[in-house]
Amino acid sequence: xxxxxxxxxxxxxxxxxxxxxxxxxxxxxxxxxxxxxxxxxxxxxxxxxxxxxxxxxxxxxxxxxxxxxxxxxxxxxxxxxxxxxxxxxxxxxxxxxxxxxxxxxxxxxxxxxxxxxxxxxxxxxxxxxxxxxxxxxxxxxxxxxxxxxxxxxxxxxxxxxxxxxxxxxxxxxxxxxxxxxxxxxxxxxxxxxxxxxxxxxxxxxxxxxxxxxxxxxxxxxxxxxxxxxxxxxxxxxxxxxxxxxxxxxxxxxxxxxxxxxxxxxxxxxxxxxxxxxxxxxxxxxxxxxxxxxxxxxxxxxxxxxxxxxxxxxxxxxxxxxxxxxxxxxxxxxxxxxxxxxxxxxxxxxxxxxxxxxxxxxxxxxxxxxxxxxxxxxxxxxxxxxxxxxxxxxxxxxxxxxxxxxxxxxxxxxxxxxxxxxxxxxxxxxxxxxxxxxxxxxxxxxxxxxxxxxxxxxxxxxxxxxxxxxxxxxxxxxxxxxxxxxxxxxxxxxxxxxxxxxxxxxxxxxxxxxxxxxxxxxxxxxxxxxxxxxxxxxxxxxxxxxxxxxxxxxxxxxxxxxxxxxxxxxxxxxxxxxxxxxxxxxxxxxxxxxxxxxxxxxxxxxxxxxxxxxxxxxxxxxxxxxxxxxxxxxxxxxxxxxxxxxxxxxxxxxxxxxxxxxxxxxxxxxxxxxxxxxxxxxxxxxxxxxxxxxxxxxxxxxx
Numbered sequence: 217x218x219x220x221x222x223x224x225x226x227x228x229x230x231x232x233x234x235x236x237x238x239x240x241x242x243x244x245x246x247x248x249x250x251x252x253x254x255x256x257x258x259x260x261x262x263x264x265x266x267x268x269x270x271x272x273x274x275x276x277x278x279x280x281x282x283x284x285x286x287x288x289x290x291x292x293x294x295x296x297x298x299x300x301x302x303x304x305x306x307x308x309x310x311x312x313x314x315x316x317x318x319x320x321x322x323x324x325x326x327x328x329x330x331x332x333x334x335x336x337x338x339x340x341x342x343x344x345x346x347x348x349x350x351x352x353x354x355x356x357x358x359x360x361x362x363x364x365x366x367x368x369x370x371x372x373x374x375x376x377x378x379x380x381x382x383x384x385x386x387x388x389x390x391x392x393x394x395x396x397x398x399x400x401x402x403x404x405x406x407x408x409x410x411x412x413x414x415x416x417x418x419x420x421x422x423x424x425x426x427x428x429x430x431x432x433x434x435x436x437x438x439x440x441x442x443x444x445x446x447x448x449x450x451x452x453x454x455x456x457x458x459x460x461x462x463x464x465x466x467x468x469x470x471x472x473x474x475x476x477x478x479x480x481x482x483x484x485x486x487x488x489x490x491x492x493x494x495x496x497x498x499x500x501x502x503x504x505x506x507x508x509x510x511x512x513x514x515x516x517x518x519x520x521x522x523x524x525x526x527x528x529x530x531x532x533x534x535x536x537x538x539x540x541x542x543x544x545x546x547x548x549x550x551x552x553x554x555x556x557x558x559x560x561x562x563x564x565x566x567x568x569x570x571x572x573x574x575x576x577x578x579x580x581x582x583x584x585x586x587x588x589x590x591x592x593x594x595x596x597x598x599x600x601x602x603x604x605x606x607x608x609x610x611x612x613x614x615x616x617x618x619x620x621x622x623x624x625x626x627x628x629x630x631x632x633x634x635x636x637x638x639x640x641x642x643x644x645x646x647x648x649x650x651x652x653x654x655x656x657x658x659x660x661x662x663x664x665x666x667x668x669x670x671x672x673x674x675x676x677x678x679x680x681x682x683x684x685x686x687x688x689x690x691x692x693x694x695x696x697x698x699x700x701x702x703x704x705x706x707x708x709x710x711x712x713x714x715x716x717x718x719x720x721x722x723x724x725x726x727x728x729x730x731x732x733x734x735x736x737x738x739x740x741x742x743x744x745x746x747x748x749x750x751x752x753x754x755x756x757x758x759x760x761x762x763x764x765x766x767x768x769x770x771x772x773x774x775x776x777x778x779x780x781x782x783x784x785x786x787x788x789x790x791x792x793x794x795x796x797x798x799x800x801x802x803x804x805x806x807x808x809x810x811x812x813x814x815x816x817x818x819x820x821x822x823x824x825x826x827x828x829x830x831x832x833x834x835x836x837x838x839x840x841x842x843x844x845x846x847x848x849x850x851x852x853x854x855x856x857x858x859x860x861x862x863x864x865x866x867x868x869x870x871x872x873x874x875x876x877x878x879x880x881x882x883x884x885x886x887x888x889x890x891x892x893x894x895x896x897x898x899x900x901x902x903x904x905x906x907x908x909x910x911x912x913x914x915x916x917x918x
Contacts, residue, residue: 247273248272248273248294249270249271249272249273249287249294249295249298250271250272250273250279251270251271252268252269252270252271252284252298252302252304253268253269253270253271253281254266254267254268254269254284254309255267255268255307255308255309256268256269262281264283265283265285266283266284266285266286266309267284267308267309268283268284268309268310269281269282269283269284270282270284270287270295270298272287284309284310288312288313292312292313295310295313296313296314299313300313342414342415342610345415345419345421346617347413347414347415348366348413350410350411351370351410351411351488354366354367354369354370354411354413354423355367365421366413366421366423368421369413369421369422369423370411370423370488372423373411373422373423373424373425374425374488374489374490376470376473377425377473380470380473380501381500381501382473382499382500382501382503383483383497383498383499383500383501384497384498384500385492385495385496385497385498386399386401386482386495386496386497386498387399387495387496388494388495388496389484389494389495389496397484397496399496400482400496401480401482401496401498403480404480404481404482404498405480405481405482406481406482406483406484407427407481407482407483408427408483409425409426409427409483409486409503409505410425410426411423411424411425411426411488412424412426424504425488425503425504426503426504426505427481427483427503427504427505427506444532444534444535444550444551444552445532445534446664447782447783447814447817448529448531448532448534448535448550448817449550449552449557449587449588450707450709450780450782450783451535451777451782451817451818451821452535452548452550452557452559453557453559453584453592453600453602453709454709454711454777454778454780454782455546455548455559455747455821455823456548456559457600457709457711458711458747458748458750458778459545459546459747459748461545461547461548461559461560461561462558462559462560462561462562462563462583463557463558463559463563463583463584463592463600464557464558464560464563464564464566464567464581464582464583464584465555465556465557465558465580465581465582465583465584465585465586465587466555466556466558466567466570466578466579466580466581466582467554467555467556467578467579467580467581468517468554468555468556468570468576468577468578468579469554469576469577469578469579470554470577471513471517471553471554472501472502472503472504472509472510472512472513472554473501473502473503474513474516474576475501475502475509475512475513475515475516476500476501476502476512477499477500477501477502477503477506477508477509477512478508478512479499479506479507479508480499481498481499481506482496482497482498482499483496483497483499484496484497485497510553513553513554517551520570520574520576521536521549521551524538524566524569525538526538526547526549527743529817529820529821530739530741530742530820531816531817531819531820531821532817532820534550534551534552535548535549535550535551535821536548536549536550536551537743537821537822539743539744539746540561540746543746544746544747545746545747546743546746546747546821546822547559547560547561548560548821549566552588555587555588557584557587567581586606588665589604589607589661589664589665590602590603590604590607590665590666591603591604591605591606593706595708595905596905597905597906597907599708599709599710599905600708600709601706601707601708601709601905602665602666602706602707602708602709603704603705603706603707604662604665604666604667604706605703605704605706607661607662607665608662608667608699608703609703611658611659611662611696611699612696612699612700612703614654614658615655615693615696618651618654618655619693622700623693623694623696623697623699623700624693624694624697625697625700625701626694626697626698626701627698627701627890627891628698628888628889628890628891629669629670629672629673629674629694629695629698629888630673630676630691630694630695630888631888631890632888632889632890632893633761633887633888634691634888635763635764635765635888636676636677636680636687636688636691637676637679637763637764637765637766638764638765639685639687639688640685640687641685641686641687642685642686643683643684643685643686644684644685644686644688644689648684648686648689649682649683649684651689652680652681652684652688652689652692653681655689655692655693655696656674656677656678656681656692659674659692659695659696660674660678662699663784665707666706666707666781667699667705667902668774668781668784668786668884668885669702669705669884669898669901669902670695670698670699671784671786671885672770672772672786672884672885672886672887672888673691673695673888674695675786675787675788676762676888677691677692677695702902702903704903705902705903706902707781707901707902708780708905709780710778710779710780710907710908711748711778711779711780712778712779712907713749713750713751713778713779713826714751714753714776714778714779714830716830719830719871719873721871722843722865722871722872722873724843724844724845725845726845726865726866728845729845729862729866730859731862731863731866731867734863734866734867735867735868736815736867736868736869738819739816739819739820742819742820742822743820743821743822744822745819745822745823745824745825746822746824747822747823747824748824749824749825749826750777750778750818750823750824750825750826751777751778751825751826751827751829751830752775752776752777752811752814752815752818752825752829752830753775753776753829753830753831753832754773754774754775754776754807754810754811754829754830754831754832754870755773755774755776755831755832755833755875755880755881755882756771756772756773756774756800756803756804756806756807756831756832756833756882757771757772757800757803757833757834757877757880757882757883757885757886758770758771758772758789758796758799758800758802758803758835758886759772759799759886759887760793760795760796760799762788762886762887763788766788766792767792768788768789768790768791768792769788769789769793769799769802769803770786770787770788770789770886770887771785771786771787771788771789771799771802771803771806771886772785772786772803772882772883772884772885772886773785773786773803773806773807773810773882773885774881774882774885775810775811775814777814777818779908781901782814783810783814784885785806785810785885786885786886789802789803796835797835797837797838797854798854800833800835800837800838801838801841801854801857801858801861802854802857803833804831804833804838804842804857804861804872805856805857805860805861807831808831808860808861808864808869808870809860811829811831811864811869811870812864812869815829815869828868828869828870828871829869829870829871830870830871830873831870831871831872831873832872832873832874832875832880833872833873833874833875833880834874834875834876834877834880835874836874839872839873839874841858841862842858842861842862842865842872843865843871843872845866878896879897881897881900881901883897884897884898884901
């Protein structure tokens with residue numbers, strides 16, 4: 217097999233696996249090819265540009281007949297598997313899949329073996345420390361490191377289990393010849409418990425006793441409990457600064473153990489329970505790992521916050537709001553499992569109430585300095601900055617542990633216009649796979665913490681996490697080198713509004729269009745808008761040449777509330793577009809849907825939105841087609857994106873403006889760039905500490 221053919225096969229097979237694992241972006245997917253028709257010639261009423269048609273079972277349950285050429289462009293692997301099964305690969309129209317069928321078995325086996333190895337053997341690092349899989353490995357790591365950190369962590373955890381009365385002692389267990397407990401409590405199911413381990417940001421080693429909740433029967437009722445989204449967390453911080461509230465963080469100690477469980481379960485205690493080893497222990501509290509523990513704790517904190525006068529946001533139930541006494545603004549409490557973020561005029565009073573009235577054991581309460589992996593510091597001019605510098609320092613230590621040296625410094629995450637999908641270096645061994653997975657996981661969390669300047673590059677590499685090549689590891693190492701140089705970069709919460717006074721109005725008459733007199737749907741159950749107004753600005757971009765192996769473009773979207781980056785998005789598009797026009801319209805559709813969701817979220821948090829959203833792109837043809845009522849669509853396959861964008865503009869949700877690509881802030885999310893081409897944008901977003909004055913043409917650093 218030639219080099220180019222091998223690369224295409226490799227990427228197609230990875231796409232096939234990725235498609236099966238990921239959720240769709242509102243697209244129908246087919247699950248199986250059930251039959252075929254052909255060969256067909258032109259003139260045949262069933263001929264639609266392909267010598268063969270195939271019957272396709274869609275995920276909706278519908279079966280349709282489609283031209284082979286169309287399905288082949290979307291999923292050639294499934295076509296290859298079907299063709300091989302039915303001995304079609306020597307026939308015209310099917311020969312193109314022969315190389316896929318030949319290599320599909322080998323690569324698919326490697327992928328599946330990697331998935332199994334990942335679950336069993338992938339070493340986990342947290343903040344630069346190796347984390348053990350079980351108690352035995354924890355003791356071995358203590359011995360290797362000459363410390364007792366993991367042993368001490370276990371002792372601390374078991375002391376808390378006793379303090380919170382998690383179990384009721386049911387006496388010494390007795391067993392029959394089949395090792396079945398003969399004196400088990402009536403209607404109770406026996407399960408197992410084990411220890412899991414973690415490292416905190418400050419190096420503290422933690423052990424947690426958890427259950428094998430998968431051994432318990434599934435509940436007929438919902439046991440789901442959510443966690444706050446990163447976007448909501450950023451919004452709470454932004455709103456606190458906007459409305460001049462204090463920000464505090466706090467941790468509720470052993471949160472799950474504050475709640476009781478209604479599950480009828482017991483264990484036979486192991487040696488870690490000391491004097492109770494061999495006893496029947498009946499569950500009283502919602503120990504971590506039980507199917508319902510997350511829900512039990514969520515209900516507990518829900519009842520407490522309700523009692524304190526707070527109401528959950530309908531957009532994110534982990535964000536709670538309460539009107540201030542003077543009725544001019546809202547206070548907020550954001551809940552991430554047992555971590556609290558409090559935006560209030562007097563957060564100390566909230567902590568005091570939680571301690572004294574509800575008997576919570578609060579730890580780490582005080583001015584927001586560290587939360588979920590980020591340090592929060594004030595610039596000299598008073599701007600709040602979220603800095604993942606400490607986390608990046610830890611993963612750089614991890615890098616040194618993995619490779620025995622510090623990463624080489626680079627000015628950009630990858631080379632300009634690099635294409636990892638075209639890499640043809642050797643596949644790595646099992647240890648290399650584990651290393652690559654660990655690196656990608658660490659880099660993905662850095663993105664979550666605000667370092668979205670590496671997002672396009674990490675998204676591109678993460679496709680190969682199951683079967684990486686040596687060149688992919690080298691590229692991941694380069695990203696670490698870039699982080700080494702830029703570890704001081706931070707996400708800043710700038711609350712001032714951008715100035716768009718020079719922009720022309722787009723108040724066109726859409727009444728006679730197909731959309732008629734359409735308006736934005738504003739929820740009637742949203743809280744009264746209070747506090748200072750905000751403006752949303754959105755930048756979008758598409759990169760048609762993003763994936764050379766599959767022809768799929770990339771969508772990039774960056775949302776600002778006032779001058780604060782709130783949400784970022786970079787992803788390969790689900791369909792193959794043949795022109796920039798089509799890929800840019802797909803990106804615009806994604807941006808519009810995210811804008812509508814963001815506007816709803818703000819309204820459900822009680823935030824007054826000043827006006828339309830300003831959306832910026834750098835493709836004039838797409839903007840013209842979107843903003844002028846009389847514009848016609850010449851490329852029919854873009855019709856869904858076309859109408860989604862135009863209807864939002866007709867409804868007054870947003871205005872869509874052209875911006876020079878050099879000023880398009882989302883450009884860093886769609887391409888693999890060099891420092892020279894995006895230096896101004898990077899400095900603006902991550903490095904500059906002073907006030908910023910921007911408009912749609914140029915950004916000024918004061």
